[in-house]
Amino acid sequence: MAFITRASPRSSRARLRVWGLCLFALLGLVSGVAHAARFEVHSASTSLVNQVYVLNAGISYEFSERALNALANGVPLTLRMDITIEHERNWWPDSTVAELEQRYQLQYHALSGLHVLRNVNSGASEVYPTLRGALYALGDVRDLPVIDEKLLDGDARYIISIRVQLDIESLPSPLRPFAYITPAWWLSSDWYTWSLRP
């Protein structure tokens, strides 16, 4: 059974991350570069399928002009989905039970005029005639196995968090210094958290 909590305060670590993001945003404001691009996790939940908790999520990806321009010019963009499962404890700091990292690479194929979306973890790739279609497919996460039921304590309460972000480290190396100092490349969603009581 899963309880969904939208953007609930999760732990001190999460608060730190929030502060970090605030600082990040402040830096963006200071740099004077305003951009509407952002990633957002609209919904996320887990359900038990064949004794495995699977993730279903709805995520919207809005890239900045700079990122879209890079994509159109053949620069592959890597998106990283971070999923963490933490054991919520009353008197002790929460402990991390599992951390998952799902990577997707989006690339424009000039010869065919298609967008290729590749799951870096599995190696499977799909082609999409439009970027919109590719981003829609990327944001529509269905039945992504997260953790085996056996690994969770039936009496415990767990916090699951998800976040997606553009992986700057996967960009071509000449682009990375630019990306680190240009807010248009700082594409990331907030942490979306919900609780899970097996």
Next chain:
Amino acid sequence: MVVATLKRLTAGPRPVAIVLLLLFASLYLMSAATQNTAQFSRVYSLLLAINVAALLMLVTLIIRNLVSLLGQYRRRMPGSRLTMRLVIMFVVLAVAPVSVVYYFSVQFLQRGIDSWFDVRVERALEDALELGRTALDSRLRESKQLTRQFAIELIGVPESLAAIRLNELRQHGRALEMTLLTSHGRIIASSSADPADIVPSTPNLSVLLQLRQGLDYAAIEPVADGLQVRVVVPVSEGVTSDPKLLLVIFPIDERLSTLGESVQDAFAQYKELAYLRQPLKFSFTLTLSLVLLLSLLTAVWAAFFSARRLVEPIRDLAEGTRAVAAGDYDMRLPLPGRDEIGFLVRSFNEMTRKIALSRDQASRSQRQVEAQRAYLETVLARLSSGVLTVAADGSIRTSNTAAAQILGLAPSAFEGATLQTLAACHAGLTPLTDKVADFMAENEGEWHVEVTLFGPGGRQILICRGSSLPDIGEMQGGQVIVFDDVTALIQAQRDAAWGEVARRLAHEIKNPLTPIQLSAERLRHKYLKRMSPEDAEVLDRSTHTIVQQVESMKEMVKAFSEYAHTPVVRLAPMDLNMLVKEVAELYRADRRMQLNLDLATRMHYVEADAVRMRQLLHNLLKNALDVAPPDGTVQVRVTTKCGDTGCRHVELRVEDDGPGIPEEMLGHLFEPYVTSKPKGTGLGLAIVKKIVEEHGGMLAAHNRPEGGAAISVRLPMGTQDGARGMRQPTEQRA
């Protein structure tokens, strides 16, 4: 131990050089990563961060060095100016060429990257891409047409036979894979050329959406091993039934696929490169700048390091010089090396070592001199003779205890004194200082003189021997004076001599006197009655004269005996004024003398023998009475007064208005048997002199300008507590 080892390992240039080498390696890797070298690309950001951090550390290190140097410069520490100058020189020498190289490198870099891109190459690639698309389009159209035919042929085929029919059609159309699906993407049947391919491919949501809009989907899709054609068309079986979808994957000729992929890769690479033109420039410039900054900062740090290394021995030398100036000769400087500065430092160390040796030697010599001086002082202190050394300017440099004792001064009286100041402060020493000054003025080599002083201790006779000091040092032209107090010795000798004379005289004369007197009386007794009156008168007169003269001679002999006799002097405090008054009273009745007393109002007690002093007064007054004219009177005046300031001696003065003392007698007036009077033994004043000498006093006689004689007796004041004592005259000055 561990900390010391760590300090040793981290100190000096070696660790810094290693760090710098690592940084240069890191920069090299970063440069390689910039060029998209896959193995370094992953750590590009890390390398960048490491280099930036290292540069920040270097900047911090240099700022710290600079602040330290500026502080030293402001405090004017030795070596700081030279260090500053060297640092500035090194920095200027490093910055100038590196800046020029940097400027031109950036220019070359920008132009070099720009030269990679050419409009014609870009156009050719785009044309090649278009050509590839055109070539593939015909294949796409064929595939699309064929798929539509297959869709028509599948109309009405039951789902149970669909798989067989699909296989036939696939083989007929030389397709790789053929799948029949529902409109929602569920697989109805499929056929694949690859038996291992058990999971048929399905159209994704985007394709399904496109098909729902009534549009076919046909596209050249990139796959792992090249290109393939994917076509999805609806299979319409009527308005009522749910439409199905037919997905067919066709292969593309291998040659065409390879060429197409090649064109795609080249185009994509060029396009990406063109897009990354500015980031590449930025990245290369960043790497170059980091290299430059690293080199520059390393040079600056090396400048600090080298300047410090160069200046350190010079600073040590400066500090060493200061230490030597402050008297620290034990300082040894660390040897910086075997170069010229090292030679200088070695010479400095050798110099300080020799100075230290000389100092030790001088110290030993000084100790020896001090020991000799102490020895000399001890010897001088034990001498009974007084010793003084007088410099050419008259200042007294050395004196011993005996000198102070003999002269009746405190030992400190000689400190900083000169002959002149000594004479001014102690008038009694004037005869001595004058004599010494005279001999020094005459530059006598060696001299010998007897000096008579009259001080608080009475008359003193000093035997002085002087000698010129060697012409060395500050005592050049000075004199050493050794003197002995021989007062007691001379007096004893004189007394003994006169005593012997008197004793012999008395003995030789006294013995025949009695027989002479008896013989004269016998002659008178026997022959006076028998003789005629005229003869008897002659005899009577003659014998009477003989007897009278013998009596007179007996008196004289008695006086000599008294003179020769040396009674014990019993000193006791006595009032001189009272004594004078008592004795004067005895002479009041004598009409030949008119006695006037002028006694001091405040007279201290005198340490003297009252009996001997009474005799002294009698002798003086009798001496004055003797000069009275036969029918006249003599005016005698007796005066007592304190001799000088502080009343260290008293003076008794007896004056008369008689004829005075003949000039020829003034020199030896007080010697025995000297008299100008027809009567008298000539011993009165000699006895006075003897009594005065027994009391340590001084006697003087002179003629008064207004006429008459004056005899002055100076007697020393006794001790204040009036200590009584007994002394033999010969022991008075011992």
